[in-house]
Amino acid sequence: xxxLIDETKRVLVxxxxxxxxxxRTRLMREYGTxxxxxxxxxxGGQTVLGVPVFNTPQEAVxxxxxxxxxxxxxxxxxxxxxxxxxxxxxxxxxxxVPDRVPVWDAxxxxxxxxxxxxxxxxxxxxxxxxxxxGVVGMIGGRAESARQWFKxxxxxxLE
Amino acid sequence: MIxxxxxxxxxxxxRAASTRRIACDVNRGPLDSAVGEAVASCGLSPxxxxxxxxxIRKLFAAARSVEARSLEINPLVLTKDGQxxxxxxxxxxxxxxxxxxxxxxxxxxxxxxxxxxxxxxxAYAVEQSDHRGTFYFAQLATAAAKDSKGLVGFxxxxxxxxxxxxxxxxxxxxxxxxxxDTSGNPSASKVYRASRIILAQPDLVGYFGSGSGVASQExxxxxxxxxxxxxxxxxxxxxxxxxxxxxxxxxxxxxxxMSELLRAPVEGYRKTDAPAMIADALRRTCRERGRDQMETAxxxxxxxxxxxxxxxxxxxxxxGVDRHREVAAKFARRRDALWRIDRRxxxxxxxxxxxxxxxHQRFRVARVRCRVSTRxxxxxxx
Numbered sequence: 001x002x003x004l005i006d007e008t009k010r011v012l013v014x015x016x017x018x019x020x021x022x023x024r025t026r027l028m029r030e031y032g033t034x035x036x037x038x039x040x041x042x043x044g045g046q047t048v049l050g051v052p053v054f055n056t057p058q059e060a061v062x063x064x065x066x067x068x069x070x071x072x073x074x075x076x077x078x079x080x081x082x083x084x085x086x087x088x089x090x091x092x093x094x095x096x097v098p099d100r101v102p103v104w105d106a107x108x109x110x111x112x113x114x115x116x117x118x119x120x121x122x123x124x125x126x127x128x129x130x131x132x133x134g135v136v137g138m139i140g141g142r143a144e145s146a147r148q149w150f151k152x153x154x155x156x157x158l159e
Numbered sequence: 160m161i162x163x164x165x166x167x168x169x170x171x172x173x174r175a176a177s178t179r180r181i182a183c184d185v186n187r188g189p190l191d192s193a194v195g196e197a198v199a200s201c202g203l204s205p206x207x208x209x210x211x212x213x214x215i216r217k218l219f220a221a222a223r224s225v226e227a228r229s230l231e232i233n234p235l236v237l238t239k240d241g242q243x244x245x246x247x248x249x250x251x252x253x254x255x256x257x258x259x260x261x262x263x264x265x266x267x268x269x270x271x272x273x274x275x276x277x278x279x280x281x282a283y284a285v286e287q288s289d290h291r292g293t294f295y296f297a298q299l300a301t302a303a304a305k306d307s308k309g310l311v312g313f314x315x316x317x318x319x320x321x322x323x324x325x326x327x328x329x330x331x332x333x334x335x336x337x338x339x340d341t342s343g344n345p346s347a348s349k350v351y352r353a354s355r356i357i358l359a360q361p362d363l364v365g366y367f368g369s370g371s372g373v374a375s376q377e378x379x380x381x382x383x384x385x386x387x388x389x390x391x392x393x394x395x396x397x398x399x400x401x402x403x404x405x406x407x408x409x410x411x412x413x414x415x416x417m418s419e420l421l422r423a424p425v426e427g428y429r430k431t432d433a434p435a436m437i438a439d440a441l442r443r444t445c446r447e448r449g450r451d452q453m454e455t456a457x458x459x460x461x462x463x464x465x466x467x468x469x470x471x472x473x474x475x476x477x478x479g480v481d482r483h484r485e486v487a488a489k490f491a492r493r494r495d496a497l498w499r500i501d502r503r504x505x506x507x508x509x510x511x512x513x514x515x516x517x518x519h520q521r522f523r524v525a526r527v528r529c530r531v532s533t534r535x536x537x538x539x540x541x
Contacts, residue, residue, distance in 0.1 A: 102259070
C-alpha cells in the first residue's frame with residue numbers, strides 16, 4: 001500500500017498566512033509533518049512560525065528543491081488557481097481541504113493533474129494521516145487528540 | 160461526459176446498450192471523433208449530421224458557460240424545415256458556482272423541498288459573507304408531531320455524527336425542527352449566528368448540539384458562540400451540547416459557566432458521551448424544566464394572592480426576574496468599569512487583561528456579556 005505521508009515527505013502549505021493555514025501548520029508540525037514552505041500570493045518573504053513564505057509554489061520549489069505534497073487552506077474560489085499552480089510546479093500530490101469548490105473547477109484540476117501525472121485529494125477532504133508519522137490536512141486536529149484517535153496497526157476485531 | 164441516444168432520453172441511464180457516451184475534455188469540449196461516431200449512429204443526411212454535431216458542441220458550451228452540474232435536452236427535435244430544436248431542457252447549476260453567475264438571478268443556491276423560509280434566507284446570507292467553515296440551515300417542521308415531546312432545535316457539526324444524533328433525538332420522542340450544520344472549523348461568530356437562527360424558530364422545547372471530534376473543530380470557539388447566543392436570548396429552554404474532541408474540556412467549562420447565568424440548564428458533553436445518552440439528558444432536562452416552570456407559576460400565583468408582589472425583601476424565594484436583575488446589575492457595573500479603562504487608555508483588550516491579571520479569553524466573554532446586558536439591564540432595572 002502506498003504511504004502518502006510520513007515524516008520524510010516535504011510539505012508545502014498554500015494559504016499559510018490565513019487563519020486556517022496558520023493554525024493547521026502548527027498542528028501538522030506538532031504531529032511530525034515536515035512543513036518546509038508556505039505560499040500566499042503577495043506575501044513572499046514573510047515567515048509563519050519560522051516557515052518561509054513564497055508568492056507561488058514555483059518560487060518555493062526553485063528556492064528549496066523538490067516538494068512532495070501541497071496542502072491547500074485557501075477560500076474555495078481560489079482553490080483552482082492554487083491547485084493548478086502547485087501541479088504546474090511539479091508537486092505530485094495536492095490535498096484540497098476547502099469545501100464548496102465549484103465542480104467545473106474540480107474538473108479542471110483533475111485534467112491538470114492527469115496531464116502532469118500528479119494526484120490530488122478532495123476537494124472537501126479532511127486530509128491524510130499516517131499514525132505516528134505525519135498528517136496533511138485537518139484530520140485529527142491537535143496532535144494529542146490525533147494520537148488518541150489514530151493508532152498504527154489493525155484493531156483486534158478486524159484481524 | 161455527454162450521454163446521447165437516438166431513441167430519446169427516458170430511462171437513458173438504464174438503456175446503456177443503445178446510448179453513446181461522448182467523452183469531453185473539460186477545456187476543449189467533446190472530442191471530435193466521439194461526436195462523429197455518435198452522429199453517424201443516427202443515420203442522418205450529411206447536412207443534418209453536421210448540424211447535429213454542432214448542436215452537441217453547443218450543448219457542452221452552454222453547460223460550461225453557466226457551470227451546470229447537468230444539462231439535459233429531451234427531446235431534441237428535427238423540424239420539417241430541417242432545424243434542430245431543443246423541445247425541452249433542464250439545467251442544474253452547481254450550487255457552489257452560483258455566486259459567479261449573477262446573471263442567472265438565483266437567490267438561494269440550495270436544494271430545498273419547499274420555497275425558502277425567512278430564516279433560511281437569513282441563514283444563506285450569513286454563509287455568503289463568511290467563508291470560514293460551513294453553515295447549513297434547513298427547516299424541517301414547524302409543529303411537533305402528535306404524541307411528540309415537542310420541537311427540538313438541532314445544531315450539528317459534521318454529517319455522520321449529526322445523523323446518529325438526530326436518530327437519538329427522534330428515538331427519545333422529540334420532533335426535530337431543523338437541520339443545521341456548522342462544521343469545517345467555523346468561527347465563533349458563525350456558530351453564534353447559527354444558534355440565533357435556530358432559536359428564532361417558535362415553540363422549541365429544547366436545543367440539541369451535536370459535535371464529534373475526529374475532525375478538527377476548535378470546540379471552544381463553538382462554545383463561545385453558543386454561550387453568547389444563549390445569553391443574549393436569555394435561554395429558557397434546556398440545551399444539551401456535545402462538543403467532543405479538540406479542547407472539549409474548555410468548551411464544556413464555558414457552557415457550564417454560562418449555564419449558571421441562564422434560566423434553563425445548559426449541559427455540555429464530551430466525545431465519550433453517546434448521542435443516545437445525551438438525548439436522554441434532553442428528555443430529563445425538559446421534564447425538570449417543565450416542573451420548574453409550573454412551580455414558578457404556582458409561586459407567582461401564591462404571591463399575587465398574598466398581595467406581596469413587588470416586595471421581595473421578606474420572601475425566601477427569589478424569582479427569576481430578581482436573579483436576572485442582580486446579574487444584569489453585576490455585569491452593568493463590570494461593563495462600566497471596563498469602559499472607563501478603555502476610554503482612558505485605548506489599549507487592546509489583551510493588554511488590559513494582562514495588567515488586570517485575568518486571562519484574555521475570559522475578559523472577552525465578560526465583554527460580550529456586558530454588551531448584551533446593557534439592553535437587558537435597561538429593561539430590567541427600569
